[in-house]
Amino acid sequence: MGVWDLLLVGLVLLLGLxxxxxxxxxxxxxxxxxxxxWALKDPRPVAWWVLVGATAALFLxxxxxxxxxxxxxxxxxxxxxTWAYAATGAFLGFVLIPVxxxxxxxxxGIYVHERRRLGRHEEAMAELRTLMRSGGSGxxxxxxxxxxxxxxxxxxxxxx
Numbered sequence: 462m463g464v465w466d467l468l469l470v471g472l473v474l475l476l477g478l479x480x481x482x483x484x485x486x487x488x489x490x491x492x493x494x495x496x497x498x499w500a501l502k503d504p505r506p507v508a509w510w511v512l513v514g515a516t517a518a519l520f521l522x523x524x525x526x527x528x529x530x531x532x533x534x535x536x537x538x539x540x541x542x543t544w545a546y547a548a549t550g551a552f553l554g555f556v557l558i559p560v561x562x563x564x565x566x567x568x569x570g571i572y573v574h575e576r577r578r579l580g581r582h583e584e585a586m587a588e589l590r591t592l593m594r595s596g597g598s599g600x601x602x603x604x605x606x607x608x609x610x611x612x613x614x615x616x617x618x619x620x621x
Contacts, residue, residue, distance in 0.1 A: 482544040492607045515610045522606040546574035
């Protein structure tokens, strides 16, 4: 697989990661489609193992999201800036504390945004709890899985 193909797969993965945070965009499906495309173009067994792992992880994530209480984020609950802070925190947490840092990074990003917006610790914590209860946990589960799949793809590409 050429450099341009790998770059294009990486861009689709990045678009899928951004799509997880935007309601109505099929972020996890874009991540899976990018891995499928890579596995079809790269005949090595590691590509197929990443595809099988991605499929299983996304299936498990969908089961977890269906098991969560059916709550939807309202338009006034979270702004685009809130999700930008959450995504930045999740990515930094994923890199700084490999894999497990995503969860505190996501929640820390929301907290930092709300603390800057509201000014007080108690109000920021209350807003963080509200956002996580009203659908943020489902977004976190999907983002965590997509970051894990993207990390597995990056590891498999750099390993070869």
